[in-house]
Amino acid sequence: MYHMELTSASRSHAIPSQPLIDRFPFPFKEDKYRYSNNSKALESPLVLDITPEYFEEVKSKRDILAKTHNRAYQALSHSMDGQWEILENIIEEMVEQHPGYFGLEKDGDIWTFYNYLLEEQQTFTLGDPSTLPYEPLDFIGRHVQEDLIYIGHRNGDLYMDAGQLCFPANWSIAFNLGMTYTEFHSPVPHYSDSGLAEKVRNFLLRMEAGKPWTRLNWTLTVDGVLPTFPEIFDEWGTKANEVTVENAGERVYLRVEDQKLFRLPRSYGILFGIHTHLISVEELCKKQEWAVRFCNVLEDLPDYMAEYKGFLSYKPYLVQYLKNSF
Amino acid sequence: MEEKKCELLRKEKIGHHIHKLEVKMDDAVLSKDCGKIRTIKWEGHVFEHPILYVRISKRRKKYYLFLDESKSECSLLRDRFPCSNFYLQEDEEYVPAYVPRNNDQKVISFIDEQSLFDTLPVIDLLLSKNIEQQIYAAGSLSDNKIKQYLNRQLQENVTYMTSFTSTHISSILSGQFIGTSLSITGTWPVVQELKKLAVSQGFTEEEIQCKGVGPKQKKVFCVKCYSINELKEDMNCPDCHADLDVSDHFSRRLEAYLGYIEIE
Numbered sequence: 020m021y022h023m024e025l026t027s028a029s030r031s032h033a034i035p036s037q038p039l040i041d042r043f044p045f046p047f048k049e050d051k052y053r054y055s056n057n058s059k060a061l062e063s064p065l066v067l068d069i070t071p072e073y074f075e076e077v078k079s080k081r082d083i084l085a086k087t088h089n090r091a092y093q094a095l096s097h098s099m100d101g102q103w104e105i106l107e108n109i110i111e112e113m114v115e116q117h118p119g120y121f122g123l124e125k126d127g128d129i130w131t132f133y134n135y136l137l138e139e140q141q142t143f144t145l146g147d148p149s150t151l152p153y154e155p156l157d158f159i160g161r162h163v164q165e166d167l168i169y170i171g172h173r174n175g176d177l178y179m180d181a182g183q184l185c186f187p188a189n190w191s192i193a194f195n196l197g198m199t200y201t202e203f204h205s206p207v208p209h210y211s212d213s214g215l216a217e218k219v220r221n222f223l224l225r226m227e228a229g230k231p232w233t234r235l236n237w238t239l240t241v242d243g244v245l246p247t248f249p250e251i252f253d254e255w256g257t258k259a260n261e262v263t264v265e266n267a268g269e270r271v272y273l274r275v276e277d278q279k280l281f282r283l284p285r286s287y288g289i290l291f292g293i294h295t296h297l298i299s300v301e302e303l304c305k306k307q308e309w310a311v312r313f314c315n316v317l318e319d320l321p322d323y324m325a326e327y328k329g330f331l332s333y334k335p336y337l338v339q340y341l342k343n344s345f
Numbered sequence: 346m347e348e349k350k351c352e353l354l355r356k357e358k359i360g361h362h363i364h365k366l367e368v369k370m371d372d373a374v375l376s377k378d379c380g381k382i383r384t385i386k387w388e389g390h391v392f393e394h395p396i397l398y399v400r401i402s403k404r405r406k407k408y409y410l411f412l413d414e415s416k417s418e419c420s421l422l423r424d425r426f427p428c429s430n431f432y433l434q435e436d437e438e439y440v441p442a443y444v445p446r447n448n449d450q451k452v453i454s455f456i457d458e459q460s461l462f463d464t465l466p467v468i469d470l471l472l473s474k475n476i477e478q479q480i481y482a483a484g485s486l487s488d489n490k491i492k493q494y495l496n497r498q499l500q501e502n503v504t505y506m507t508s509f510t511s512t513h514i515s516s517i518l519s520g521q522f523i524g525t526s527l528s529i530t531g532t533w534p535v536v537q538e539l540k541k542l543a544v545s546q547g548f549t550e551e552e553i554q555c556k557g558v559g560p561k562q563k564k565v566f567c568v569k570c571y572s573i574n575e576l577k578e579d580m581n582c583p584d585c586h587a588d589l590d591v592s593d594h595f596s597r598r599l600e601a602y603l604g605y606i607e608i609e
């Protein structure tokens with residue numbers, strides 16, 4: 020029995036707070052960065068990573084979902100089995116790994132889920148969507164920091180069948196819904212024509228249950244905006260014009276997506292989890308070896324990648340800022 | 346493309362402007378089960394209006410030709426045709442309204458007045474392959490003669506409707522078994538609408554064949570307000586007035602290209 024009493028005392032289980040610089044997933048292993056299949060076997064097969072930003076980020080997700088639901092949540096009707104499988108997996112992981120934060124009581128198919136951090140509980144019947152306030156994926160996504168995408172595996176191909184996406188790196192799930200893996204990667208420059216997309220797709224098609232993968236993707240974001248939706252590019256995109264050598268440290272953030280891939284044995288789909296971490300360049304420069312490496316990566320980076328990632332215009336100022344820092 | 350000689354066996358007027366000819370190829374056969382003829386030539390005459398063909402017997406080299414003479418000012422067909430021998434030249438580019446698949450057991454076709462002509466050879470093709478078919482025809486088929494022809498060919502398997510409503514189409518589609526394919530023809534907007542409905546009812550891309558008539562205007566999805574509009578130069582969304590940077594990123598579900606917000 021996992022159940023713990025829902026008391027306000029439970030809430031004071033503060034999430035241990037380590038300085039960001041000591042836990043930030045710095046993505047560069049060498050002085051050069053190119054697209055490659057940089058997926059690695061995930062050592063501990065866990066979807067969730069609960070950081071001190073939990074409260075702030077979950078609140079931000081829920082605000083976005085309340086105001087602009089179809090921007091942040093989309094699902095095709097045949098994704099329902101996959102959605103339940105994801106909800107079950109995540110809740111099981113929550114109570115096994117974080118019994119101080121979450122609880123579960125089972126009475127056959129009737130589950131009561133407790134979120135002690137947010138002092139919430141929800142009773143529902145497994146497999147019956149009418150017993151939840153939102154679709155299963157949309158429900159469980161409101162209790163985690165990760166964005167959750169469900170990829171269906173049908174007709175020998177991978178399809179974007181559902182997703183809750185509150186912190187996108189400039190892509191739209193409202194547009195991408197229903198696309199194949201190859202189709203939703205088509206904006207990535209030289210990804211398809213180099214043959215890499217095809218290689219990675221074949222690797223994903225063969226992914227096995229119980230052997231998850233992980234990879235880091237990165238870009239830059241001005242002012243540490245998490246919800247960089249293309250839908251509101253006019254609100255955050257103009258900030259790039261304001262970056263100077265003087266303010267680059269404060270205003271430019273390295274944005275790293277910790278992406279995790281899990282084969283779902285029951286629906287035979289794939290869960291793609293994205294945990295987005297942000298660190299200001301100023302903060303990052305506290306580790307000089309990171310500043311040097313980041314600077315070398317940027318200087319070596321082809322323009323087509325800087326253009327796609329959206330920082331070509333201010334790259335010279337950022338490089339100068341980094342050089343001034345060491 | 347070479348000219349192939351054939352002999353006329355029978356001729357029937359099946360619509361106000363539509364003739365159905367039964368022909369036997371002399372030497373060379375036509376290349377497909379169902380295709381298009383670019384020209385018919387005989388004794389110095391050339392007939393260039395739409396002509397479709399369907400093979401009815403491979404062994405005996407027999408075909409039906411469908412001719413639409415509605416656009417021909419001089420009624421060559423009525424006056425000088427038939428003579429017993431003439432030459433056919435194929436149009437290789439033509440894509441039939443429907444190409445049967447190996448495992449087809451039943452084909453449901455949605456047609457309208459404009460796509461009716463393209464459907465005629467497909468009806469005979471499916472009959473010859475013993476594939477069950479059901480046709481839904483929208484709009485006023487003004488030509489009574491062709492209606493009689495369809496009724497004769499298909500018995501009760503043709504239904505006339507004033508227009509396709511989504512509830513009615515959904516109820517037709519929802520009760521179908523595996524092995525049923527869809528043939529959707531008509532004007533592009535209607536075809537796209539019907540296809541969306543079919544996909545939402547669980548039909549896969551492989552089970553749906555579409556053929557639109559008229560121009561297929563490129564559509565743009567505005568990422569700001571989600572409206573879909575026709576592509577223009579210097580694209581500005583007619584609904585939310587955002588300046589759009591139209592990309593090559595295409596959604597088959599939405600049948601539209603992604604328009605990103607353009608900023609100064």
Ligand code: HEM
Pocket residue numbers: 054055056057058168170189190191195200203204205206207210219223234236237238280289291327328
């Ligand atoms: C099935 C899981 C995956 C999903 C749902 C996914 C989805 C996406 C999406 C939506 C984009 C943005 C494209 C745009 O600009 O619209 C993207 C970018 C990208 N994806 Fe994936 N992806 C997946 C797996 C992978 C894997 C395994 C790789 C391994 C190489 C990969 C490599 C990339 C790269 C290199 C980019 C460009 C990122 C950048 O430069 O910022 N993806 N992906």
